[in-house]
Amino acid sequence: MRSALRDEPVSVLDRILAILDTVRESHGTTTITQLALATGIPKSTVSRLVGDLIRQRYLTRAEDGVVIGLRLFELGARASTPRRLSIAALPVLAELFNATGEHLNVAVQEGRDMLSVISVRGRLRPVPSRAGVRVPSATTALGKAVLAFTSDESILASVMAGLDPQRRHMLERELATVRTESVAVDRCETFPGVVGVASPVLSPERLPVAAISVAGPVTNMDANRMMPLVRHAALALTHRLALQVA
Template sequence: MGSLAEWNTFPARTGGPVSVLDRIVAILDAVKASEGSLSVTDLAQQTGLPKSTVSRLVAELAAQRYLERTQEGVTLGMRLFELGARASLPRRLIGAAAPVIRQLREMTGERVGLWVHQGTDMVSVAAVAGRLPMLPTRAGMRTPALTTASGKAYLAFCSDPGVVDRVSASLADADADHFRDELLHVRSAVVATDMEDSYPGILAVASPVLSGDRVVVGAISVAGPSGGMDPDRIAPLVRAAGTNVTRRLTAAA
């Protein structure tokens, strides 16, 4: 470990954040502006705070899930979402998707969910129950992007290869290659399937949702019993739902 002088490399700038709350807000704002992960060193540079102060506050914020640690540094954590501090895009996404979700539930009778990406997971922002009571519908539920239909639908259209690399980092080389091949197929079909990979007895089908500038912002999915739901029948319905949410989101922009 370096000396204290090395640890506090970056002196506070004149007029920088003074109170604890100001410092926390400065750190959260810097992470948000990065649209990815930031290291403690980068945060110290961008906020003008001592590195030791940033490290301590980041540890406390991560422990409370306001920040989330990654291999590259830290990103915004899910507690901000869970406490209702939602960005405008998720709110607009939910508004655009609400009637589509209801219609898809009426057409399929199964659980319909709307998901956004966070770290290596997909996070539920809206859902309606289907005929399987064991499938939760609460907002804030996390599922692995690596195996779920919603995760694969999102990743297949994600333009950042680093995101795919992080999600598939646990896979052996051959499995990682197979996963990327599967994402190519999903991108071609505009629909992804999870046949009991995430949960025994559960089949899920998902399609991406894009913004007006064709950036993937989430995924819509249908999940039900693997023995009682036909993926070939469900797939075009989910694909059409994803397209419909995309159009409604674009029109609302």
């Protein structure tokens, strides 16, 4: 952590940046008292600013204090994608784009949502999603591809709890099919007129690392033709990530 002997940050922006830097450098949870000591900012001011940062999702409450929030990651994703995933995915996406010409996404699970980390524009206008944008797991092909293999039962239960009984039963059947076929479909459930097909990128333990999808207009999007292409792309990305680790 930073030394409390430095000059107290003067402007509101300086104080906010000092708080965020201190939380980041702690590599864990940080309390209001610790933030005040490390930054030299009065404790009452720290408490007020932290409350504002939590409401804006730049910080998140944890059991023992606060941690960096998801919004900072979302903003970062708009500027630069996670390096390891990006390096492995770009050649795979190039091949998939040449084969389809449609909108492509690589996304990771973040709570009940999927967070797009790589996006390639296709024929769709307007673009339904882009890097740094969250989409719901329950309806998107990306989300279904990951939910089918997730080991976090609390997330799956949370997603299911938000659905009515009929929709919950339908999703359970869909996820069972995804586990068998390694491909999921979104038939205009998330974005009107847009069909999406996705396949999971799995670890050697068959846990979801990410998902890759292709999306196009319902008028000329053949989901059946896209399924083997997306499945092949996901397998290729899985293998490339494994080679990075080896």
